[in-house]
Amino acid sequence: MTRINTNVSSLVAQNRLQASNEDLQTALTRLSTGLRINSGADDPAGLIASEALRSEVTSLGRAISNTRRASQIISTADSALGQVSNLLNDVRGLVVEAANNGALSKEEIAANQLQIDSSLEAINRIAQTTTFQGRKLLDGSLDFVSTAGSVDSIRDVNIDQANLGITGQIDVEVVVQSEATQATVTTGGFSPAAQASASFGSSTTADINGESIDIVGPEGFTSVAFVDDPNNSNTGAVSYDDTTGVLTVTGNFTGDSANPGEADADASAVAIQNLISAEDGFSASGTAVTGTPAALPTDVTADVAFQIDAIAEGSEFNNVQIEFVDLNDATADDAATASFDEEQKILTVTFNSQAATPTNRDYAAIATAIDAVQDDEGTNLFTSTNNSGSNAFVAPESPLTTANTGGEVLLDDLVFQLNGASGAETFNFAGGTGQDQIAAAINLVSDSTGISASTATGQLQFTSTAYGSEALINIDVINEGTSGTFESSLAETRATGQDIVATVNGVEANGRANTLSINTSSLDLEVTVDDGSSANFSFSITGGGALFQLGPDVTSNQQARLGIGSLSTGQLGGANGRLYELGSGQAKSLTNDVNGAASVIDEVIDKVTSLRGRLGAFQATSLESNLVSLNETLANLEEAESSIRDADFAQESANLTRAQILVQSGTNVLSLANQNPQNVLSLLG
Numbered sequence: 001m002t003r004i005n006t007n008v009s010s011l012v013a014q015n016r017l018q019a020s021n022e023d024l025q026t027a028l029t030r031l032s033t034g035l036r037i038n039s040g041a042d043d044p045a046g047l048i049a050s051e052a053l054r055s056e057v058t059s060l061g062r063a064i065s066n067t068r069r070a071s072q073i074i075s076t077a078d079s080a081l082g083q084v085s086n087l088l089n090d091v092r093g094l095v096v097e098a099a100n101n102g103a104l105s106k107e108e109i110a111a112n113q114l115q116i117d118s119s120l121e122a123i124n125r126i127a128q129t130t131t132f133q134g135r136k137l138l139d140g141s142l143d144f145v146s147t148a149g150s151v152d153s154i155r156d157v158n159i160d161q162a163n164l165g166i167t168g169q170i171d172v173e174v175v176v177q178s179e180a181t182q183a184t185v186t187t188g189g190f191s192p193a194a195q196a197s198a199s200f201g202s203s204t205t206a207d208i209n210g211e212s213i214d215i216v217g218p219e220g221f222t223s224v225a226f227v228d229d230p231n232n233s234n235t236g237a238v239s240y241d242d243t244t245g246v247l248t249v250t251g252n253f254t255g256d257s258a259n260p261g262e263a264d265a266d267a268s269a270v271a272i273q274n275l276i277s278a279e280d281g282f283s284a285s286g287t288a289v290t291g292t293p294a295a296l297p298t299d300v301t302a303d304v305a306f307q308i309d310a311i312a313e314g315s316e317f318n319n320v321q322i323e324f325v326d327l328n329d330a331t332a333d334d335a336a337t338a339s340f341d342e343e344q345k346i347l348t349v350t351f352n353s354q355a356a357t358p359t360n361r362d363y364a365a366i367a368t369a370i371d372a373v374q375d376d377e378g379t380n381l382f383t384s385t386n387n388s389g390s391n392a393f394v395a396p397e398s399p400l401t402t403a404n405t406g407g408e409v410l411l412d413d414l415v416f417q418l419n420g421a422s423g424a425e426t427f428n429f430a431g432g433t434g435q436d437q438i439a440a441a442i443n444l445v446s447d448s449t450g451i452s453a454s455t456a457t458g459q460l461q462f463t464s465t466a467y468g469s470e471a472l473i474n475i476d477v478i479n480e481g482t483s484g485t486f487e488s489s490l491a492e493t494r495a496t497g498q499d500i501v502a503t504v505n506g507v508e509a510n511g512r513a514n515t516l517s518i519n520t521s522s523l524d525l526e527v528t529v530d531d532g533s534s535a536n537f538s539f540s541i542t543g544g545g546a547l548f549q550l551g552p553d554v555t556s557n558q559q560a561r562l563g564i565g566s567l568s569t570g571q572l573g574g575a576n577g578r579l580y581e582l583g584s585g586q587a588k589s590l591t592n593d594v595n596g597a598a599s600v601i602d603e604v605i606d607k608v609t610s611l612r613g614r615l616g617a618f619q620a621t622s623l624e625s626n627l628v629s630l631n632e633t634l635a636n637l638e639e640a641e642s643s644i645r646d647a648d649f650a651q652e653s654a655n656l657t658r659a660q661i662l663v664q665s666g667t668n669v670l671s672l673a674n675q676n677p678q679n680v681l682s683l684l685g
Contacts (some may be wrong), residue, residue: 009151017669030652032404067548071627072132077137077615080130081567094596109591123579138567142546145542155530156574171505176355183391184495190410193408194405200304202220203216203304204303206224225247236249245302251275267405308400315437315455318403324393325349332375351393363389412484416476420465420474421472422465431483450464466513499512519555521685546563549683
């Protein structure tokens with residue numbers, strides 16, 4: 001059919017040409033933009049996936065930027081900490097040098113102190129001036145805020161990282177199953193404890209007609225023998241045999257009084273007293289008795305004249321020196337007094353042999369003075385035994401000492417080596433050395449061995465100064481005499497302490513001595529408690545710390561909160577003290593306490609080094625590994641997004657060529673189709 005009103009062929013050609021033009025336009029758009037999806041109509045599902053991936057890629061890019069900035073902050077802080085470490089090492093060298101005060105002059109030590117003061121000022125300045133984009137890093141503003149300071153049993157706490165979550169707070173509960181302990185070893189090997197004592201002279205009492213005569217003689221005096229000689233001319237005689245210790249008294253005890261001065265029935269007791277008192281080293285006192293004795297005293301055995309005993313048993317009062325001081329002043333009439341020098345272990349008794357009042361200068365007065373001696377707490381120290389009655393006191397000629405009568409001394413010679421966590425020392429003691437003397441020798445070098453010693457009744461206890469499994473006591477007996485029992489009495493030859501065992505928020509903590517620590521995804525902290533503390537405690541971390549966004553999503557598990565404490569000299573330190581105390585005029589300056597200064601500086605160096613290590617570990621493990629992971633994820637996401645949205649130039653070039661050919665062909669076809677109605681004219685002609 002031939003029509004002119006409707007050119008169907010033209011319409012078909014137009015439609016085909018329009019489709020080819022659209023294909024050509026699509027290919028041109030994709031080639032010019034490089035994107036396969038330029039609008040939602042291109043690929044609705046692909047657009048949704050692509051936009052989601054684009055969002056993640058953008059977030060990852062920011063996370064990478066955040067991580068790099070966090071690393072830069074840590075590097076800045078570490079650089080400053082390195083300078084502080086150098087200053088602290090210099091300070092330590094100055095402290096060690098100043099300890100050599102036997103070779104250094106006061107001026108040199110003062111010069112060292114000035115250098116230390118300058119270093120402390122420099123550390124404070126670094127703490128205040130270390131900044132990153134105007135934010136201070138080491139002044140404590142980036143440290144965590146917690147209530148740990150209100151817990152009495154906490155000595156030190158370091159909160160390295162904490163995830164405070166959406167609540168902005170984390171509660172910490174610590175349950176201690178067993179406390180840290182010291183290493184201990186006990187041993188006997190000593191003589192039994194007793195009351196240390198010293199005595200002098202001998203005394204006895206003879207009974208004459210129911211009345212007593214008190215007789216006091218020299219050391220070694222054992223007894224009195226009475227010999228009756230009825231010879232009327234016997235005026236009485238006394239002789240002393242210092243070999244047997246027997247005092248012999250001879251007299252006409254049963255005769256008459258025809259001869260004046262006889263030791264007879266008229267004045268028997270008086271005569272006996274006079275005879276005995278005339279003998280060198282003897283004195284006698286009592287009541288004058290007259291009349292013939294019913295019977296001469298027999299078996300008059302002497303006992304200790306005067307004895308001084310320590311009230312407490314043990315070696316504490318071994319080798320106490322007892323000194324008697326005679327004022328010999330006829331113008332004074334004071335009672336006897338006594339005092340004890342605990343440091344020098346000297347008991348001094350002061351009396352006056354010329355006192356007008358007999359009761360101020362007799363044995364009873366001396367006993368009263370000694371019995372009244374007390375220590376600073378008001379505890380009586382000595383008790384005395386007086387067997388000399390009311391005789392005038394005569395001080396012993398030889399020096400008086402308690403020697404080792406208190407017991408608790410080595411039974412034989414001893415040599416042993418003591419090993420501790422800090423080092424080893426060899427000790428050599430002779431038999432008879434008191435356990436308190438051994439303890440003192442061990443304590444004198446406890447800083448070199450890490451072991452101290454204490455005494456109990458008949459025992460010596462070795463204790464490590466440190467706590468935990470690293471605390472060590474090892475006793476190696478090198479030589480001991482055959483009578484000694486030190487080695488055989490050792491409970492053990494080697495012992496170690498135990499570390500604290502605890503949980504933190506239900507997580508078993510790592511224990512080292514009195515320090516416990518945990519490192520989880522939500523909390524990284526280290527807490528040091530009082531020595532041997534077993535108390536449970538809790539506290540809260542309520543804020544603070546440097547918060548780093550390390551992931552693409554703003555969630556707590558993609559963030560890290562790091563605590564950086566203050567580096568000021570007032571905050572640096574620990575159990576041994578603070579760094580500022582090393583300054584001039586402070587408690588641990590070079591002139592006041594150089595040993596304490598050494599302990600503080602060592603602790604501070606450890607703390608700063610630990611902080612540098614912690615920051616370095618965070619930078620190396622958390623930040624750098626996070627950066628690698630983010631970059632790899634970013635590359636994968638960009639590849640995925642590219643595969644969805646980017647145009648394939650090879651394919652689109654082919655599509656463009658095809659569309660161009662089709663457009664050209666369609667145009668030619670449309671031209672031909674538009675010429676068909678003209679053929680009608682041939683029918684009309």
